[in-house]
Amino acid sequence: MAKDFPSRAENYSQWYNDLVIKADLAENSAVRGCMVIKPYGYAIWERIQAILDKKFKDTGHSNAYFPIFIPKSFFSKEANHVEGFAKECAVVTHYRLKNSPDGKGIVVDEDARLEEELIVRPTSETIIWATYRNWIKSYRDLPILINQWANVVRWEMRTRLFLRTTEFLWQEGHTAHATREEAVQEAETMLNVYADFAENWMAIPVIKGTKSPAERFAGAIETYAIEALMQDGKALQAGTSHFLGQNFAKAFDVKYLNRENQLDYVWATSWGVSTRLMGALIMSHSDDHGLVLPPKLAPIQVAIVPVFKNEEQLAQISATVLPIKNALEARGITVKYDDRDTHKPGWKFSEYEFKGVPVRLTIGPRDIEQGTVEVARRDTLEKEVLQITDIENKIVHLLDHIQKNLYDRALSFRENNTFRVDTWDEFKQVLDDKGGFISAHWDGTAETEEKIKEETKATIRVIPLDNPLEAGKCIYSGKPSDQRVIFARAY
Amino acid sequence: MAKDFPSRAENYSQWYNDLVIKADLAENSAVRGCMVIKPYGYAIWERIQAILDKKFKDTGHSNAYFPIFIPKSFFSKEANHVEGFAKECAVVTHYRLKNSPDGKGIVVDEDARLEEELIVRPTSETIIWATYRNWIKSYRDLPILINQWANVVRWEMRTRLFLRTTEFLWQEGHTAHATREEAVQEAETMLNVYADFAENWMAIPVIKGTKSPAERFAGAIETYAIEALMQDGKALQAGTSHFLGQNFAKAFDVKYLNRENQLDYVWATSWGVSTRLMGALIMSHSDDHGLVLPPKLAPIQVAIVPVFKNEEQLAQISATVLPIKNALEARGITVKYDDRDTHKPGWKFSEYEFKGVPVRLTIGPRDIEQGTVEVARRDTLEKEVLQITDIENKIVHLLDHIQKNLYDRALSFRENNTFRVDTWDEFKQVLDDKGGFISAHWDGTAETEEKIKEETKATIRVIPLDNPLEAGKCIYSGKPSDQRVIFARAY
Numbered sequence: 001m002a003k004d005f006p007s008r009a010e011n012y013s014q015w016y017n018d019l020v021i022k023a024d025l026a027e028n029s030a031v032r033g034c035m036v037i038k039p040y041g042y043a044i045w046e047r048i049q050a051i052l053d054k055k056f057k058d059t060g061h062s063n064a065y066f067p068i069f070i071p072k073s074f075f076s077k078e079a080n081h082v083e084g085f086a087k088e089c090a091v092v093t094h095y096r097l098k099n100s101p102d103g104k105g106i107v108v109d110e111d112a113r114l115e116e117e118l119i120v121r122p123t124s125e126t127i128i129w130a131t132y133r134n135w136i137k138s139y140r141d142l143p144i145l146i147n148q149w150a151n152v153v154r155w156e157m158r159t160r161l162f163l164r165t166t167e168f169l170w171q172e173g174h175t176a177h178a179t180r181e182e183a184v185q186e187a188e189t190m191l192n193v194y195a196d197f198a199e200n201w202m203a204i205p206v207i208k209g210t211k212s213p214a215e216r217f218a219g220a221i222e223t224y225a226i227e228a229l230m231q232d233g234k235a236l237q238a239g240t241s242h243f244l245g246q247n248f249a250k251a252f253d254v255k256y257l258n259r260e261n262q263l264d265y266v267w268a269t270s271w272g273v274s275t276r277l278m279g280a281l282i283m284s285h286s287d288d289h290g291l292v293l294p295p296k297l298a299p300i301q302v303a304i305v306p307v308f309k310n311e312e313q314l315a316q317i318s319a320t321v322l323p324i325k326n327a328l329e330a331r332g333i334t335v336k337y338d339d340r341d342t343h344k345p346g347w348k349f350s351e352y353e354f355k356g357v358p359v360r361l362t363i364g365p366r367d368i369e370q371g372t373v374e375v376a377r378r379d380t381l382e383k384e385v386l387q388i389t390d391i392e393n394k395i396v397h398l399l400d401h402i403q404k405n406l407y408d409r410a411l412s413f414r415e416n417n418t419f420r421v422d423t424w425d426e427f428k429q430v431l432d433d434k435g436g437f438i439s440a441h442w443d444g445t446a447e448t449e450e451k452i453k454e455e456t457k458a459t460i461r462v463i464p465l466d467n468p469l470e471a472g473k474c475i476y477s478g479k480p481s482d483q484r485v486i487f488a489r490a491y
Numbered sequence: 492m493a494k495d496f497p498s499r500a501e502n503y504s505q506w507y508n509d510l511v512i513k514a515d516l517a518e519n520s521a522v523r524g525c526m527v528i529k530p531y532g533y534a535i536w537e538r539i540q541a542i543l544d545k546k547f548k549d550t551g552h553s554n555a556y557f558p559i560f561i562p563k564s565f566f567s568k569e570a571n572h573v574e575g576f577a578k579e580c581a582v583v584t585h586y587r588l589k590n591s592p593d594g595k596g597i598v599v600d601e602d603a604r605l606e607e608e609l610i611v612r613p614t615s616e617t618i619i620w621a622t623y624r625n626w627i628k629s630y631r632d633l634p635i636l637i638n639q640w641a642n643v644v645r646w647e648m649r650t651r652l653f654l655r656t657t658e659f660l661w662q663e664g665h666t667a668h669a670t671r672e673e674a675v676q677e678a679e680t681m682l683n684v685y686a687d688f689a690e691n692w693m694a695i696p697v698i699k700g701t702k703s704p705a706e707r708f709a710g711a712i713e714t715y716a717i718e719a720l721m722q723d724g725k726a727l728q729a730g731t732s733h734f735l736g737q738n739f740a741k742a743f744d745v746k747y748l749n750r751e752n753q754l755d756y757v758w759a760t761s762w763g764v765s766t767r768l769m770g771a772l773i774m775s776h777s778d779d780h781g782l783v784l785p786p787k788l789a790p791i792q793v794a795i796v797p798v799f800k801n802e803e804q805l806a807q808i809s810a811t812v813l814p815i816k817n818a819l820e821a822r823g824i825t826v827k828y829d830d831r832d833t834h835k836p837g838w839k840f841s842e843y844e845f846k847g848v849p850v851r852l853t854i855g856p857r858d859i860e861q862g863t864v865e866v867a868r869r870d871t872l873e874k875e876v877l878q879i880t881d882i883e884n885k886i887v888h889l890l891d892h893i894q895k896n897l898y899d900r901a902l903s904f905r906e907n908n909t910f911r912v913d914t915w916d917e918f919k920q921v922l923d924d925k926g927g928f929i930s931a932h933w934d935g936t937a938e939t940e941e942k943i944k945e946e947t948k949a950t951i952r953v954i955p956l957d958n959p960l961e962a963g964k965c966i967y968s969g970k971p972s973d974q975r976v977i978f979a980r981a982y
Contacts, residue, residue, distance in 0.1 A: 108582055118522065119588075
């Protein structure tokens with residue numbers, strides 16, 4: 001399984017691509033830039049969806065569905081939004097094909113040209129605010145707290161499985177509020193939902209903060225983000241939540257009658273995470289032996305491999321294993337008992353190791369005699385022979401422990417790869433030698449930010465929310481600065 | 492709420508449209524033919540999804556995701572499929588917009604024309620079989636049992652909310668098998684899953700059967716369908732399952748090495764249901780007072796409305812209601828306790844009635860004194876004052892009873908509107924006067940089928956699976972026939 005699989009040190013980029021494909025997570029499709037998410041990868045995404053969906057509902061949101069197509073003119077209505085989103089996109093111009101006159105295949109029917117082109121949604125603010133206009137008359141209609149699970153398309157020139165694909169899956173929340181305060185509160189609440197999910201489910205430590213104006217969502221007043229550090233020292237933006245002010249309400253003329261009986265524009269937020277999270281998950285924990293999954297997101301949490309020479313031995317082992325399997329499943333743990341005789345135990349060990357199954361139990365005739373079982377954990381690759389007594393509790397405990405260990409390991413990696421830097425030379429040197437997060441002073445201007453990006457490809461990832469004030473000098477311009485920000489090269 | 496709401500007898504079509512909009516299920520969007528599914532409608536769809544998804548997994552299927560775009564040339568590969576699906580569809584021709592030279596808005600960038608046009612999927616057999624080609628080498632790779640939840644687009648000229656929309660949501664199963672028998676078995680299994688869901692969850696009786704060759708899915712050897720009868724006497728196809736033979740395997744060159752070490756083409760099925768089910772659900776049970784929902788699919792199963800004049804009364808009522816609410820929720824029942832003081836009880840009664848909430852409890856100060864509660868059921872509109880003792884069990888029982896009653900009512904409607912007809916005149920007369928299902932002899936030819944359709948707009952809905960053989964004469968041609976088939980006008 002893992003042969004021809006490069007190590008991270010050898011070729012990180014190749015390691016990632018091969019891992020995604022060989023662990024059966026996803027593959028490239030016949031359509032440039034679009035991926036096929038395979039059942040094992042999709043099962044992880046379904047767990048992500050289920051957990052987030054519950055969190056959204058627990059915070060008062062409902063799901064709904066808006067059209068995949070957006071009339072071209074909608075994008076022109078919000079000046080910044082059009083610059084950010086209406087350029088590299090899939091454009092539907094016709095609604096019919098016909099048989100080719102030469103009898104070979106089918107061609108576009110030029111008589112079926114749309115009066116106005118339709119854009120396959122790159123994000124849905126415009127079509128949603130055009131809809132909200134009809135839903136909102138007075139403060140009694142507010143807030144509107146809606147989320148949508150959907151596919152979106154952005155025509156990317158360079159794509160990578162999960163990290164940047166032309167079509168991807170995501171959720172996008174779109175809320176409408178009577179006051180600025182309430183909208184800001186909503187944007188921050190959802191940032192916290194994302195951070196909680198990243199840390200406590202994906203086992204990925206994240207920095208919560210705001211984006212610099214240049215890195216904001218097109219049309220936002222403030223963009224909040226959670227930022228994670230990958231094992232190659234590059235940053236990955238794992239989720240964003242935007243306070244949109246009244247920009248979209250003004251663009252789509254959405255006013256409400258407030259409690260004082262006056263008309264005012266509605267306040268908005270939007271927030272989203274995507275299948276990109278799969279890339280973050282893979283790169284945060286996996287190793288040179290393949291995928292490593294946190295137990296809370298693993299489609300198979302425990303794999304049980306019987307070692308047997310004949311039917312009789314298998315029957316004996318199954319008699320021991322099945323009650324354990326049932327007891328674990330009763331506690332909400334997903335177990336795969338792989339009693340196939342078409343594959344050897346060694347093949348199965350490699351398979352579950354490569355696919356990141358957190359715990360593997362192996363049980364053979366000698367274990368049955370001695371009342372033992374071999375327990376292998378994927379995170380440390382350690383094996384241990386345990387008494388089978390009370391094994392359910394031991395496994396539940398071990399899964400919790402693995403979840404925590406993965407988080408601690410990622411946190412420790414991030415701490416060891418976050419550097420406080422005070423000179424421009426050191427900045428460039430750290431970036432090139434080590435990568436990681438660089439905490440440095442910035443003069444707050446877009447010019448400086450742009451120059452740093454041009455010269456080093458590093459960007460301001462985030463201005464941490466709990467950032468302490470500290471007088472200093474901009475790493476690049478030397479001008480005064482009152483706080484450090486987080487720089488990194490990023491996915 | 493229900494004012495300006497026409498009765499079914501007055502204007503059935505208007506009744507349906509108004510119901511969908513006024514019950515907050517869906518509405519038309521700014522994009523022609525595409526709908527917005529509103530939170531209340533989407534909550535019903537989510538329940539449908541959750542139940543079906545579990546059934547798919549229980550029968551061994553996994554979810555995956557394939558691209559929304561399909562290269563135009565893929566459609567030409569299967570001769571029948573191209574006729575059926577590659578004509579009225581959304582065609583992506585460009586991948587970039589640019590600022591208009593006149594400075595007004597944005598225009599398509601003609602330099603960014605795709606080499607090959609992409610079709611927004613109307614169904615995914617082609618892209619999926621192009622993918623399966625790389626997944627299948629030997630019988631060990633079979634069966635592949637995959638389902639996809641997705642949006643699809645078919646460019647419809649005349650659209651109606653849920654029933655026929657340009658974009659709709661659905662699931663599409665696509666399976667690959669080593670033998671013909673196994674594929675046929677799969678297609679039948681999924682037909683049974685759909686029938687079970689329709690009858691036991693949606694409370695809609697359906698006829699299981701096969702389609703006539705003319706009504707088959709484009710590319711199928713056999714199309715199985717479940718067919719339901721709506722209250723206006725028109726039929727609605729509620730789900731289809733196709734045995735595709737080796738057609739797509741041949742079109743995409745998907746061969747496998749069988750147990751005898753010989754190459755053979757793979758056998759296929761596909762099966763799907765869509766948001767059209769929402770239309771079937773609405774039209775099967777609803778009445779002139781609005782939506783009626785079977786308890787198993789209702790987003791709110793029990794609404795509790797307190798009748799109070801002041802805070803003190805409300806507090807007293809809440810002290811009684813909240814334990815009941817908690818007890819019901821502990822039994823998996825969704826309860827809304829509507830203690831808002833911004834709306835009067837009468838408004839709330841109308842609201843829950845119109846939105847089809849199966850059971851409404853009303854409780855006021857006198858009920859508190861007397862230990863009673865008023866229970867209103869939506870299906871019969873009956874009200875009853877019950878002792879509050881043991882109310883949870885009474886409600887659980889009532890919900891079961893309502894579920895069963897809706898099914899029985901729909902079944903009885905279908906039985907009263909299924910007619911055995913033996914002459915052409917009677918056929919036309921029944922169609923025009925009563926509608927409904929017509930059980931009649933057909934000579935088995937496509938010509939006769941086509942002529943009947945031309946003259947009456949009736950089509951063969953289904954040839955029932957358990958159809959008894961019966962010698963007779965074709966209703967239209969008078970030629971011999973050995974079984975009756977079900978005709979109807981249909982959605």
